[in-house]
Amino acid sequence: xxxxxxxxxxxxxxxxxxxxxxxxxxxxxxxxxxxxxxxxxxxxxxxxxxxxxxxxxxxxxxxxxxxxxxxxxxxxxxxxxxxxxxxxxxxxxxx
Numbered sequence: 001x002x003x004x005x006x007x008x009x010x011x012x013x014x015x016x017x018x019x020x021x022x023x024x025x026x027x028x029x030x031x032x033x034x035x036x037x038x039x040x041x042x043x044x045x046x047x048x049x050x051x052x053x054x055x056x057x058x059x060x061x062x063x064x065x066x067x068x069x070x071x072x073x074x075x076x077x078x079x080x081x082x083x084x085x086x087x088x089x090x091x092x093x094x095x
Contacts, residue, residue: 070077 066077
């Protein structure tokens with residue numbers, strides 16, 4: 001393995017050593033090389049709609065969790081809201 005221009009080492013698959021003795025090693029290395037080279041581009045290729053749906057699902061899950069927690073523990077939820085309000089009032093005061 002030698003370094004490439006991008007600074008990442010180049011991985012070339014080795015031939016398998018035959019049946020029973022690490023026969024998947026070459027395919028594992030080829031897969032690892034593919035993931036390193038192609039996975040970032042696949043992630044960037046997500047459409048804006050897919051990213052928006054993912055973020056909406058995450059936001060929906062967080063809101064549901066906090067709502068459920070507030071119903072089960074109203075005292076702690078009120079204390080948390082008061083702490084957040086105090087902190088924001090302290091940091092965002094106009095003078």
